[in-house]
Amino acid sequence: MRRRDFLTAGLSVAFVGALGGCSLPVFPKRPDPTEAHALGWIRCRDGAYRLTLPRIEFGQNIATALKQIACQELGISWSELTVDPQETTAIARVRSTVGSESVLFFAEPLAQACATLRDAIASGQLKGELTVTPRAREDLHSFRAGAFVGQSPALEQGWDVVTGQPIYVSDQSQPDMLYGRVLRAHASLEVPTKPKAWNAAAAQAVPGFVALVEDDVFTRVGSQGLGLVARTPGALDRIEAALDLEWDIAGQPVHADLDAALDVDARLARGDLDHEVLDGRPDAEGEWQVDLRIDTAYAAHGALEPRAALAAFDGPDRLDVWVGSQDAFFIRDTLAQELSLDRDAVHVRACRVGGAFGGKTICTVELEAVGLARAVGRPVKVQWTRAQEYQTAFHRPPSSHRLKVRVRDGRIRDWRHGIVSSHILFTSAALPRWIQRITDIFIGDDGVARGATPPYRLGAARTDFDLLRLPIHSGPWRGLGAGVNGLAVESAMDEAARSIGADPIRFRLDHVEDPRLAGVLRRVATISDWPAKSAMLDGVRTGRGVACGIYKKKSYAAVVAEVAVDPDGAVRVTGLWCAHDCGMVINPDQVRAQCEGNLVWGLSMVLYDDLPHEDGFVTAESFDDAPIPRLSQVPPMVVDLIDSQAPPSGAGETAIVAAPGAIANAIRDATGHRPERFPVQPATLLASRGAEAG
Amino acid sequence: MEIHVNGRAVVVPPDWQEETLLQVLREMQGLKGAKFGCGVGSCGACTVIVDGVAARSCVTPVAGLEGARIRTIEGLAAQGTLHPVQQAWLDQAVPQCGYCQAGQIMTAVALLEANPTPSDTEIEAEMDGNLCRCGTGQRIRAAIQNAAGRV
Numbered sequence: 001m002r003r004r005d006f007l008t009a010g011l012s013v014a015f016v017g018a019l020g021g022c023s024l025p026v027f028p029k030r031p032d033p034t035e036a037h038a039l040g041w042i043r044c045r046d047g048a049y050r051l052t053l054p055r056i057e058f059g060q061n062i063a064t065a066l067k068q069i070a071c072q073e074l075g076i077s078w079s080e081l082t083v084d085p086q087e088t089t090a091i092a093r094v095r096s097t098v099g100s101e102s103v104l105f106f107a108e109p110l111a112q113a114c115a116t117l118r119d120a121i122a123s124g125q126l127k128g129e130l131t132v133t134p135r136a137r138e139d140l141h142s143f144r145a146g147a148f149v150g151q152s153p154a155l156e157q158g159w160d161v162v163t164g165q166p167i168y169v170s171d172q173s174q175p176d177m178l179y180g181r182v183l184r185a186h187a188s189l190e191v192p193t194k195p196k197a198w199n200a201a202a203a204q205a206v207p208g209f210v211a212l213v214e215d216d217v218f219t220r221v222g223s224q225g226l227g228l229v230a231r232t233p234g235a236l237d238r239i240e241a242a243l244d245l246e247w248d249i250a251g252q253p254v255h256a257d258l259d260a261a262l263d264v265d266a267r268l269a270r271g272d273l274d275h276e277v278l279d280g281r282p283d284a285e286g287e288w289q290v291d292l293r294i295d296t297a298y299a300a301h302g303a304l305e306p307r308a309a310l311a312a313f314d315g316p317d318r319l320d321v322w323v324g325s326q327d328a329f330f331i332r333d334t335l336a337q338e339l340s341l342d343r344d345a346v347h348v349r350a351c352r353v354g355g356a357f358g359g360k361t362i363c364t365v366e367l368e369a370v371g372l373a374r375a376v377g378r379p380v381k382v383q384w385t386r387a388q389e390y391q392t393a394f395h396r397p398p399s400s401h402r403l404k405v406r407v408r409d410g411r412i413r414d415w416r417h418g419i420v421s422s423h424i425l426f427t428s429a430a431l432p433r434w435i436q437r438i439t440d441i442f443i444g445d446d447g448v449a450r451g452a453t454p455p456y457r458l459g460a461a462r463t464d465f466d467l468l469r470l471p472i473h474s475g476p477w478r479g480l481g482a483g484v485n486g487l488a489v490e491s492a493m494d495e496a497a498r499s500i501g502a503d504p505i506r507f508r509l510d511h512v513e514d515p516r517l518a519g520v521l522r523r524v525a526t527i528s529d530w531p532a533k534s535a536m537l538d539g540v541r542t543g544r545g546v547a548c549g550i551y552k553k554k555s556y557a558a559v560v561a562e563v564a565v566d567p568d569g570a571v572r573v574t575g576l577w578c579a580h581d582c583g584m585v586i587n588p589d590q591v592r593a594q595c596e597g598n599l600v601w602g603l604s605m606v607l608y609d610d611l612p613h614e615d616g617f618v619t620a621e622s623f624d625d626a627p628i629p630r631l632s633q634v635p636p637m638v639v640d641l642i643d644s645q646a647p648p649s650g651a652g653e654t655a656i657v658a659a660p661g662a663i664a665n666a667i668r669d670a671t672g673h674r675p676e677r678f679p680v681q682p683a684t685l686l687a688s689r690g691a692e693a694g
Numbered sequence: 695m696e697i698h699v700n701g702r703a704v705v706v707p708p709d710w711q712e713e714t715l716l717q718v719l720r721e722m723q724g725l726k727g728a729k730f731g732c733g734v735g736s737c738g739a740c741t742v743i744v745d746g747v748a749a750r751s752c753v754t755p756v757a758g759l760e761g762a763r764i765r766t767i768e769g770l771a772a773q774g775t776l777h778p779v780q781q782a783w784l785d786q787a788v789p790q791c792g793y794c795q796a797g798q799i800m801t802a803v804a805l806l807e808a809n810p811t812p813s814d815t816e817i818e819a820e821m822d823g824n825l826c827r828c829g830t831g832q833r834i835r836a837a838i839q840n841a842a843g844r845v
Binding site: 058059060061152154155157158159161162163164165166167168170171173179207208231232233234235238301302303304305306352353354355356357383385386589590593596597598599600601621622623624628629630631632634636637 | 729732827
């Protein structure tokens with residue numbers, strides 16, 4: 001038993017012991033989907049089949065994949081099955097849509113339920129409840145290539161997207177609906193702040209003004225908000241300006257100097273870090289061939305849809321809420337607790353989400369809409385401004401890494417990786433402080449640890465991390481820790497290969513035991529015509545890099561990147577190749593689409609993702625302040641899927657373990673300079689500097 | 695005041711005349727295709743075509759549009775047949791989350807109407823102001839190339 005497992009088991013005892021005077025927050029529940037649950041997702045009435053989507057659709061096109069499974073298992077045509085979005089009153093609780101687990105955990109229960117339904121209908125049973133007798137996977141019709149599985153049919157909701165149908169939460173309307181916003185101080189959410197003085201008369205004089213609302217449900221950690229309601233959305237801006245609001249801001253946040261707080265070397269100077277990932281004992285004495293510092297910045301999710309919610313009361317005790325959340329049931333539970341309503345009286349409708357990436361997992365804007373709707377007695381829609389998205393949501397935490405590698409006789413003998421990061425799973429954005437203290441001491445944070453275990457034979461390896469509560473909230477982001485940990489690990493692997501003049505693919509293969517990882521490495525070498533020599537033409541330096549990884553022990557990716565670095569240090573990624581193995585593929589085109597997304601996210605991690613902040617407050621207000629890649633920055637991408645009959649796993653976050661490392665290694669190849677701070681600053685890659693380093 | 699939306703006259707009552715074109719389309723007219731993404735014209739999700747030119751409706755006050763002819767994504771398909779750009783978007787399976795795609799499509803339509811066979815560089819120059827976080831760029835490029843010459 002690992003230390004973390006043991007202590008997790010002890011957590012319930014710790015909670016009970018600590019309960020005096022504290023109220024428990026709502027925890028997201030994560031039931032395993034079963035065949036019995038799945039029977040509640042699919043039904044047939046008068047020959048018409050309907051599937052209530054047990055997942056949230058946010059662009060992974062899981063609705064298409066699950067429809068493929070259902071149609072093939074039922075033996076029906078594409079048009080015979082209608083897919084309905086999730087509603088909390090329509091199906092039993094399902095877990096949040098996170099972690100690339102929708103196909104992994106939901107496809108087979110759905111197939112089992114569909115097989116049962118198919119057989120019942122074939123035997124003439126057209127009414128009543130069914131029970132599933134699970135059959136072997138090979139007896140299912142849908143776990144093999146067929147009419148739909150292994151194909152790439154029309155995207156579910158594709159027509160709706162390209163014709164502008166109202167499928168997102170911000171598109172929803174209700175009769176007599178008003179528009180709302182909750183204003184907050186421009187300060188860290190960790191600092192107690194509240195509205196101090198405002199010009200109510202001026203606000204009321206603005207055409208369209210409806211109400212100012214003070215309500216405790218608007219409080220987020222230390223931030224007490226002030227609500228506005230208006231008859232048109234634009235009036236909210238004019239009321240906000242007229243209010244001339246002053247704030248009480250009680251003090252400064254701790255750790256406002258993030259670089260100093262995160263400095264992994266300062267922490268390692270005091271000994272091993274608190275939370276152990278790998279417990280080997282590398283030799284502390286002697287020369288290290290690689291000694292590398294990697295730092296990554298805060299990063300926004302940057303979803304194009306600012307979060308939104310629409311709330312409508314039906315009398316004082318019944319509530320309808322439209323959400324764009326990754327967890328409709330958690331929203332329901334949280335609203336029910338905060339408003340002292342019965343859970344069954346809160347009806348949450350999940351809309352297609354305009355980008356989530358792990359960022360829409362907690363209850364925020366929904367409470368604002370509900371509080372405002374309760375105050376004015378009419379339906380209220382709230383959509384955050386882009387500035388609110390940056391300032392009030394949580395983000396990918398910054399992190400600081402020290403990696404040391406000792407190579408002997410062509411093999412890694414010692415590996416030392418220390419990490420300082422803020423939290424990903426046990427985020428300050430969702431947990432009260434007394435629970436934070438318990439998780440920090442007893443649990444750590446598996447989100448920070450994700451992907452920190454290299455997929456290699458390493459000799460004596462120690463990896464550990466420290467957690468730091470920071471004034472800007474952090475939390476889940478695509479791949480959790482796996483993206484930045486992969487970037488750090490693969491940068492060190494590249495340097496280790498270089499230290500002995502080895503080809504970086506050959507060097508990795510020499511350290512790989514898992515044949516599926518070796519398979520994607522060999523495949524990416526083939527499709528990218530590996531190797532290619534670094535070159536310089538007219539002052540433009542070009543180079544290539546490789547990286548690979550395993551996501552959640554189940555999905556495999558290897559990526560080759562090609563970059564061109566201009567004399568002024570500007571980096572252009574000119575080509576990306578990806579080999580990907582997620583087992584049996586249900587929808588090849590959409591697995592490729594997920595790989596493309598991860599490749600672009602990897603590019604963004606290396607070159608762009610950075611959220612400016614000051615004194616514990618995010619200062620970014622628009623995409624101009626926190627850029628994401630533009631079309632001209634997206635290179636040609638080649639994605640190749642390994643043909644596999646292994647059980648299907650996930651594709652939503654796999655290639656992000658390899659893409660950033662491959663790009664960083666290509667920059668190293670082109671310039672001779674190892675990128676250590678991300679996003680990379682062009683000034684560190686000037687041609688003159690490359691000549692010195694190279 | 696009056697504007698023309700997808701070929702139909704729309705009266706903008708006084709209550710809505712201080713709003714942006716985006717909010718008039720979405721919340722007054724119920725045309726939800728154009729999206730709010732940033733509110734400052736830097737992401738392109740709100741793009742519609744005003745008098746033949748792609749415009750950021752989130753920073754376009756409706757008050758200045760008396761008599762203007764506005765096309766939105768809802769007006770692209772004619773009698774149930776998708777516009778060639780919409781069809782190309784489906785053929786390439788472009789959308790992931792889809793939130794930016796109405797704006798992408800409207801910018802692409804305006805581009806191809808002005809320049810039926812744009813080069814890759816011209817496509818990038820025109821489309822760089824339409825952001826997509828999901829990473830659909832490669833497919834957007836392919837869809838525009840496929841639709842070129844058919845608009």
